[in-house]
Amino acid sequence: MSDSGREIEIEVLRYHPERDSEPHFETFRVPFAHDTSVLEGLQYIKDHLDGSLTFRWSCRMAICGSCGKMVNGEPKLSCHTFLRDYYPGKLRVEPLWHFPIVRDLVVDQTDFMEKLEAIKPYIVRDEEKPVSEGVYRQTPAQLARYQQFSQCINCLLCYAACPQYGLNSDFQGPGILALLHRYNSDSRDQGQARRMPIVNAEEGVWSCTLVGYCSEVCPKNVDPAAAVNRNKVNSTMDYFLRFLRPRGASS
Amino acid sequence: MQMIEADLAIVGGGGAGLRAAIAAAEADPGLRIVLVSKVVPMRSHTVAAEGGSAGVITEQDTLDLHFEDTVAGGDWLADQDAVDYFVRHCTEEMVQLEHWGCPWSRKPDGDTNVRNFGGMSTARTWFAADKTGFHMLHTLFQTSLKYSSIDRLDEYFAVDLLVEDGRCQGLVAIEIATGDFVLIDAKAVVMATGGAGRVFRQNTNAGTVTGDGIGMAYRHGVALRDMEFVQYHPTALPGSGILITEGCRGEGGYLVNKDGYRYLQDYNLGPVVSEPTPKTMELGPRDRLSQAFWHEERAGRTVDTPLGQAVHLELMHLGRAKLHERLPMIYELARTFLGIDPAESPIPVRPAVHYTMGGIATDARTATRLAGLYACGECSSVGIHGANRLGSNSLAELCVFGRVAGEAAARHARDAKTSDAAALSRQAEAVEGRALALLTREDGRDRLATLRDAMGDTMQEGIGIFRDTAGMQATCDKLAELEDRYRRVHLDDRTRSFNTEWLTAIELGFQLKVAGAIAWSALKREESRGAHKRLDQFGERDDENFLQHTLAFHQADAPPRLDYQPVNITRLPPAERRYGSATKKAASAAQGALP
Ligand SMILES: Cc1cc2nc3c(=O)[nH]c(=O)nc-3n(C[C@H](O)[C@H](O)[C@H](O)COP(=O)(O)OP(=O)(O)OC[C@H]3O[C@@H](n4cnc5c(N)ncnc54)[C@H](O)[C@@H]3O)c2cc1C
Ligand code: SF4
Ligand code: FES
Numbered sequence A: 001m002s003d004s005g006r007e008i009e010i011e012v013l014r015y016h017p018e019r020d021s022e023p024h025f026e027t028f029r030v031p032f033a034h035d036t037s038v039l040e041g042l043q044y045i046k047d048h049l050d051g052s053l054t055f056r057w058s059c060r061m062a063i064c065g066s067c068g069k070m071v072n073g074e075p076k077l078s079c080h081t082f083l084r085d086y087y088p089g090k091l092r093v094e095p096l097w098h099f100p101i102v103r104d105l106v107v108d109q110t111d112f113m114e115k116l117e118a119i120k121p122y123i124v125r126d127e128e129k130p131v132s133e134g135v136y137r138q139t140p141a142q143l144a145r146y147q148q149f150s151q152c153i154n155c156l157l158c159y160a161a162c163p164q165y166g167l168n169s170d171f172q173g174p175g176i177l178a179l180l181h182r183y184n185s186d187s188r189d190q191g192q193a194r195r196m197p198i199v200n201a202e203e204g205v206w207s208c209t210l211v212g213y214c215s216e217v218c219p220k221n222v223d224p225a226a227a228v229n230r231n232k233v234n235s236t237m238d239y240f241l242r243f244l245r246p247r248g249a250s251s
Numbered sequence B: 001m002q003m004i005e006a007d008l009a010i011v012g013g014g015g016a017g018l019r020a021a022i023a024a025a026e027a028d029p030g031l032r033i034v035l036v037s038k039v040v041p042m043r044s045h046t047v048a049a050e051g052g053s054a055g056v057i058t059e060q061d062t063l064d065l066h067f068e069d070t071v072a073g074g075d076w077l078a079d080q081d082a083v084d085y086f087v088r089h090c091t092e093e094m095v096q097l098e099h100w101g102c103p104w105s106r107k108p109d110g111d112t113n114v115r116n117f118g119g120m121s122t123a124r125t126w127f128a129a130d131k132t133g134f135h136m137l138h139t140l141f142q143t144s145l146k147y148s149s150i151d152r153l154d155e156y157f158a159v160d161l162l163v164e165d166g167r168c169q170g171l172v173a174i175e176i177a178t179g180d181f182v183l184i185d186a187k188a189v190v191m192a193t194g195g196a197g198r199v200f201r202q203n204t205n206a207g208t209v210t211g212d213g214i215g216m217a218y219r220h221g222v223a224l225r226d227m228e229f230v231q232y233h234p235t236a237l238p239g240s241g242i243l244i245t246e247g248c249r250g251e252g253g254y255l256v257n258k259d260g261y262r263y264l265q266d267y268n269l270g271p272v273v274s275e276p277t278p279k280t281m282e283l284g285p286r287d288r289l290s291q292a293f294w295h296e297e298r299a300g301r302t303v304d305t306p307l308g309q310a311v312h313l314e315l316m317h318l319g320r321a322k323l324h325e326r327l328p329m330i331y332e333l334a335r336t337f338l339g340i341d342p343a344e345s346p347i348p349v350r351p352a353v354h355y356t357m358g359g360i361a362t363d364a365r366t367a368t369r370l371a372g373l374y375a376c377g378e379c380s381s382v383g384i385h386g387a388n389r390l391g392s393n394s395l396a397e398l399c400v401f402g403r404v405a406g407e408a409a410a411r412h413a414r415d416a417k418t419s420d421a422a423a424l425s426r427q428a429e430a431v432e433g434r435a436l437a438l439l440t441r442e443d444g445r446d447r448l449a450t451l452r453d454a455m456g457d458t459m460q461e462g463i464g465i466f467r468d469t470a471g472m473q474a475t476c477d478k479l480a481e482l483e484d485r486y487r488r489v490h491l492d493d494r495t496r497s498f499n500t501e502w503l504t505a506i507e508l509g510f511q512l513k514v515a516g517a518i519a520w521s522a523l524k525r526e527e528s529r530g531a532h533k534r535l536d537q538f539g540e541r542d543d544e545n546f547l548q549h550t551l552a553f554h555q556a557d558a559p560p561r562l563d564y565q566p567v568n569i570t571r572l573p574p575a576e577r578r579y580g581s582a583t584k585k586a587a588s589a590a591q592g593a594l595p
Helices: A038-049 A110-118 A140-151 A157-161 A163-167 A174-184 A192-200 A213-217 A224-244 B015-027 B063-073 B080-099 B132-144 B212-219 B263-267 B286-298 B320-326 B328-338 B393-415 B421-440 B448-462 B469-486 B500-524 B581-593
Strands: A006-014 A024-032 A068-071 A074-077 A091-094 A101-103 B002-005 B008-011 B033-037 B150-154 B156-164 B167-175 B180-185 B188-191 B230-236 B254-256 B303-305 B308-314 B347-356 B359-361 B373-375 B548-553 B561-566
Touching: A006 A038, A024 A038, A038 A091, A038 B448, A068 A157, A074 A157, A074 A213, A110 A174, A140 A174, A157 A174, A157 A213, A174 A192, A174 A213, A174 A224, A192 A224, A213 A224, B008 B015, B008 B167, B008 B393, B015 B033, B015 B132, B015 B150, B015 B188, B015 B393, B033 B156, B063 B080, B080 B132, B080 B393, B132 B393, B156 B180, B156 B212, B156 B421, B156 B500, B167 B188, B167 B421, B180 B421, B188 B212, B188 B393, B212 B359, B212 B373, B212 B500, B230 B286, B254 B263, B263 B286, B286 B308, B286 B347, B320 B328, B328 B347, B373 B393, B421 B500, B448 B469, B448 B500, B469 B500, B500 B548, B500 B561
Parallel strands: A006 A091, B002 B180, B008 B033, B008 B188, B033 B150, B188 B373
Antiparallel strands: A006 A024, A068 A074, A068 A091, B156 B167, B167 B180, B230 B347, B254 B308, B303 B308, B308 B347, B548 B561
8 A cells, every 4th residue: 555654643641540540652663554443553552562561342334333533632533533534643542531541541330320220211101012013113203203313433532522410420411311301302202292301401402502513423413412412401491381281290 | 259149140231131131020019020131121232223123913814924925034043932932922022112212114104114024924013214223222222111129130130040950040240330140040031132243243233142141051051052053244344334224225225236137046046126125135034145245255256345345235315304204314324334325325334243043052941951940031942043043033933032031931930949048159159250351360461352353363264154074173272272272362451340341351352252153063063044144065955964053062171062853843744945936836835736
């Protein structure tokens, strides 16, 4: 390849819980070609220079959501970001912001997982339809109402981008609110009422200050900011509805 | 060592493991279920599946047709009782996923839609755009959160099974974040750890697909069946091996060589058609398409790319709107990874290893010969794929047999007795000692990556799309050498917390065992069938001697012991596989022969 022989400098954040009291940076020189991703750059370091460099990855095709890192201060999927775009400058790779560091580039995602579990991210029905009766009808238009919000790969980039989450990790955050909106907007679902307390709570939509950076960094065009906003409307409606109807009355 | 008590342990949080967990939780809400996975479940490799999942649904389709396509597609090496069960249960599983929220692509009237797929005689592949596996996995994972009896151990790495009194009674795992060992005491274990595609250098698989569960069961004396059958997918990106789904061809894409010629017409897959036509041209089965590429490359008719030889996949004539609606992920992958707009330029593609047809031998209901151990999904050989898997049968398999495994293991767990806890602890400590030895070795020589790459290269050379005796023997010899060098592998990282180098070394141990089973099974199958094609004197299918499953049994410090097992044939006797115009000729000949 014509561009073989080029090398780029990668500065990586290192932290080992068994021996470091604080993180530091270490620099490596990595050869690359036109299609070498940041992830492949890190793999090169691990394979050839320092086997102890630690990071998560799996699919290397931008769908499993494992490989998010900060690259020169921006949250990126490292398998989907290419070294060529930083050359001849250098590259600084850090773990995703706003999460505790486990080791090197690996962050603790427990908080996100707990939030995910709490929002009932599944179809809730008053009565289940037996499988023998076939599928629910859902027109392409009904599908389109939630399809975009079902594309979330849980990569956490939007959390690393969200200043509110950085200040207070009680905030549900963009990805979770997008997922919640996905189920609330699904014509098959009847669980909205049970999810609204999460939306309405102080840590729900109302923490969002409309920065919009979450949607900018999302690699899957989920547009979590739009989900948050629509929920602000829903949340307002929910608030007023409480004054219109006695609690517990069904719609 | 920490001990976790459970009734049922499931190893693997991909489609198969999650379906098994939900089935077990529904079958018996009182069971304590532990789901162990080395990655958080939604990161599992199922997430990468693009094209779709099979299930008979249209009026012109029948269960018999799905049965015949599968058996013929597998070159008659599939067990027909298992295939029968499979085709009868695919559709209900697809409907079940729909009820759980899977965003299947729809027709204008709101009904679910299906598309054509290679080797299938009519449209029966359910799809969610070109992210079917992603949506299935997230649907299953999110649905599994409904069941409080499923206890997840995310980012726990299973190292070995515990076998006492002839029964599988749990496993030992490493908590990745800390490097601590845990003993999981369980009355039944379901293995759902996925395939082993990463033993080859160029493959479409995620980094996690390292055959761990296959290796674990094998070392405990469970047979590996039909390991020589490894599917090369005809359309992956050169270099990275990233998959370009068969759905592209299902939607009407063309494959052309460097002269712009649709070369498949020269390989008995014609006539040339402009619309996607079942079993014809680009919709022929994968083994035949990969083999055609091999011949084109030999004849110098492939395209030179910086990352190797390729042919062109043309989607331009489908138009940008259709590409956006039906193949958005492919559109996006081509743009970012290649800088190509598929609405304007062809995508360079070539074959890469894709799927492990063989696996842990089970009966037609997922039970292995080790009491208490069940297997489902790509790590298993339930017997439905034979010598060549049809695209979209495997996602369906995860659901159909994931459910069977979950229910069967739940039944077993209810009745099983437990053995002496002290004996299990002693075993677990021995497992821990062996795993830790990798960290303390002082005389390490080869870097891990050196051995891993050497394994990938020798597998690719010897166990390729076409094989011969000398090449396969050379691979067997090389693998023996690598196993020996593996004993002195060098690790840079001697610490415990989140030590991925250590885990990769344990994976390499499994991979070398599994690679050996693949290579020896291939060498000894002295015929050509499905994905196993030989260039030496064994170029033809030989039903007389090899209408049999290969069984490979592990032997310490020696090649596997090979045995053979008859194929279950109930109603479709072996015949020639026919694609392209031969399909119709055969069909009309058959009709003409009717009384
Ligand atoms: C790119 C691509 C596209 C595909 N497209 C299609 C398609 O369109 N249609 C189709 O039918 N099939 C398709 N397939 C095949 C299909 O996706 C796979 O066969 C299937 O997803 C495998 O699922 P599984 O649950 O068996 O394993 P996986 O999804 O691989 O899950 C394995 C699980 O086991 C866990 N695990 C493994 N080892 C350990 C260990 N040591 N300790 C703890 N946990 C462990 C992993 O963490 C993971 O959770 C495709 C495959 C690829 C590669
Ligand atoms: S919304 Fe986008 S950025 Fe946020 S987790 Fe989902 S895919 Fe990632
Ligand atoms: S490795 Fe899966 S998203 Fe990057």
